[in-house]
Amino acid sequence: KPLFFDVALSLVEFPSLEDKL
Amino acid sequence: ILPGLFADLQRLGQNGQYDRAIKVVNKILQESPEDETAFTCKIVCFIQLGKFEEALAAIRKNAKLASCVVFEKAYCEYRLNRTNEALKTLDSSDKSDDRISELRGQVLYRLEKYDECFDIYRGLLKNTEDDFEEERETNLSAVMAAMQ
Ligand SMILES: [K+]
Numbered sequence: 001k002p003l004f005f006d007v008a009l010s011l012v013e014f015p016s017l018e019d020k021l
Numbered sequence: 022i023l024p025g026l027f028a029d030l031q032r033l034g035q036n037g038q039y040d041r042a043i044k045v046v047n048k049i050l051q052e053s054p055e056d057e058t059a060f061t062c063k064i065v066c067f068i069q070l071g072k073f074e075e076a077l078a079a080i081r082k083n084a085k086l087a088s089c090v091v092f093e094k095a096y097c098e099y100r101l102n103r104t105n106e107a108l109k110t111l112d113s114s115d116k117s118d119d120r121i122s123e124l125r126g127q128v129l130y131r132l133e134k135y136d137e138c139f140d141i142y143r144g145l146l147k148n149t150e151d152d153f154e155e156e157r158e159t160n161l162s163a164v165m166a167a168m169q
Contacts, residue, residue: 002163005156008096008124012068014034015061020027
């Protein structure tokens with residue numbers, strides 16, 4: 001099976017919290 | 022009280038302490054149940070902990086905020102091998118940001134829809150500039166191999 005990366009997981013991150021601080 | 026909790030949340034997220042982050046985010050959501058940012062953080066925590074069912078349950082319970090976590094919802098479905106559901110969820114998104122396209126590419130690959138998938142990776146490689154270009158090139162190679 002060829003290599004295939006789960007790039008989407010790397011894009012699962014907190015939104016910016018700057019205007020909440 | 023909320024700015025302090027958000028500061029804690031930011032620190033815990035940066036440190037990858039997602040179990041503790043969920044406790045903080047639950048406090049924020051007690052004070053401010055419709056906070057989209059906090060809710061998104063909660064779903065991200067579940068995903069980072071591999072708790073995809075929990076994430077989907079939280080989204081089901083909070084229909085009002087579901088539209089702000091379309092990418093995250095589809096990602097959970099993808100990881101649970103509910104691939105057709107994931108595609109439907111992505112199609113329901115009114116905005117088409119790069120994250121949606123990224124996941125759509127992965128979903129289409131799994132569904133063996135290689136022509137559409139190829140077009141998405143070509144677009145992503147043209148339009149994105151981040152740390153994952155090599156990974157996308159690898160994925161595009163896998164798609165082209167599958168198309169042979
Ligand atoms: K690029």
